[in-house]
Structure formats: structure tokens, C-alpha cells
Amino acid sequence: MVRSDVTILIAAAGGSTRMRGGDKLLEQVGGIPLLRRQGLAARASGARVVVTLPPDRPARAEVLEGLGAEVAVLADAAEGMAASLRHGARVAGGALMVLPADMPEIDMADLRSMLAAHKAAPDAILRGASDGAPGHPVLFPADLRADLAQLTGDEGARSVLARHRGRVQLVPLPGRHALTDLDTPEDWAAWRAAR
Structure with missing residues (x-):
């Protein structure tokens, strides 16, 4: 059953610059x-x-073919994460869950945990957490889309989270799912070696 009140934004507009090609x-x-x-x-x-x-x-678009996801190519992607967040805020019809594309341990069960937490606390800002440390995904209730639509630069939604810190609730996710973010070839090699 489709949850029309939540849109998952997979933010995949970054340049992957630290991967050295x-x-x-x-x-x-x-x-x-x-x-x-x-x-x-x-x-x-x-x-x-x-x-x-x-x-x-273009190779990113190719790997998404046939998934049924809505793909948006952003002319202003070089600005940083704010470009993706503004787009998500504009197109979402309700709450917006932000899922960074470079977090390989987040899985379907984690996303379902976030959606269940949203159903239980629809006005909260929900943050995936590992061992009590806040991470991703982050689910913003519908009333904060206007705040997200005003963001600029590459700091993500930190200012929105700071302004509404009293509404933030952590959603525990297994292991380091909410924190594992791999940006360099060395990060990837270490992560694979540890698995």
C-alpha cells in the first residue's frame, strides 16, 4: 500500500569528488x-x-531505470545538498524523508521503521540513530517543507534541525546503519574489509 503522505527523497545530486574519478x-x-x-x-x-x-x-540515471522512482536532474546541483532539499520540498505532498544516497547500510527495514515512527508521531522530526548518535534518514513533517524550500548552500538541513530541535526524536536503527557514510575509495575498502 502506497503511503501518499510521505515522499522519500534520495539525494543523489552530489559530485562524488572525493572518489578521485x-x-x-x-x-x-x-x-x-x-x-x-x-x-x-x-x-x-x-x-x-x-x-x-x-x-x-548519466550512469546514475541508467541504474535507476525501471524502478518507478521519479527522477529529477537538477541544473543547480553544484550548489550542494540544498538544491536537492528544495526540490523535494517543492514536489512532496506531505512529509519528506531525506535519504542520502551514499549510506550503504540503510535498508528497507530501516525505512519502514522511520515510516512507522512517523505514523506514531506525525508532528516530530525523526532522525535515524545508531547507539544514540543522530544520523540519517531524517523525516520532516509536512509543515516544515516551507523551511526546507528556503535552504541554500551545502549544509543540508542543519539550520532547520537547529531551529526546531525540540521536535526532534531519534529512531534507533541497527548497528551503524544511520551513520555509515562512504565518501572515499579508502572508506569503501575499509568498509568492505570489515564485512
Whole structure:
């Protein structure tokens, strides 16, 4: 059953600059490119899925083919995370869950935990957490979309989270799911070696 009140935004418009020529979103996780894996998990959650992409990474669009996700190529992607957040805020019909595309441990069960927590506390800002440390995904209730639509730069939604800190609730996720973010070839090598 589709949850029309929540849109999952997979923010995949970054430049992957720290990969020194590679693209972290095309790295294989369980035999699937990471971005496609994230798209599959998001679609399986039952929520509407929107993916933001930069104009210069056609291979990312290719790995999303056939998923049924809405893909938006952002002309202003170079600005940073705010470009993706503004787009998500504009197109969402209700709450917006922000799922960074480069977090390979977040899975369908984690997204379902976030959606269940939203159903129980629809006015809260929900943050995935590992061992009490806040991370991702982050689910913003519908009334904060206007705040997200005003963001600029590459700091994500930190200012919105700070302004509404009293509404933040942590949603425990297993292991380091909410925190594992791989940006460099060394990060990927270490993560794979530890699995």
C-alpha cells in the first residue's frame, strides 16, 4: 500500500569528488549499484520516491531505470545538498524523508521503521540513530517543507534541525546503519574489509 503522505527523497545530486574519478553511488553493494539498491529499498517501503541527480552523471540515471522512482536532474546541483532539499520540498505532498544516497547500510527495514515512527508521531522530526548518535534518514513533517524550500548552500538541513530541535526524536536503527557514510575509495575498502 502506497503511503501518499510521505515522499522519500534520495539525494543523489552530489559530485562524488572525493572518489578521485570514481562514483560512490555506482559502487557495488550486494552485487547491485548502491544508488539502485537505495532506490529498491525506498520503493519497497511503499512511499513515493523522488531521486535528484546532477546533469553530468548519466550512469546514475541508467541504474535507476525501471524502478518507478521519479527522477529529477537538477541544473543547480553544484550548489550542494540544498538544491536537492528544495526540490523535494517543492514536489512532496506531505512529509519528506531525506535519504542520502551514499549510506550503504540503510535498508528497507530501516525505512519502514522511520515510516512507522512517523505514523506514531506525525508532528516530530525523526532522525535515524545508531547507539544514540543522530544520523540519517531524517523525516520532516509536512509543515516544515516551507523551511526546507528556503535552504541554500551545502549544509543540508542543519539550520532547520537547529531551529526546531525540540521536535526532534531519534529512531534507533541497527548497528551503524544511520551513520555509515562512504565518501572515499579508502572508506569503501575499509568498509568492505570489515564485512
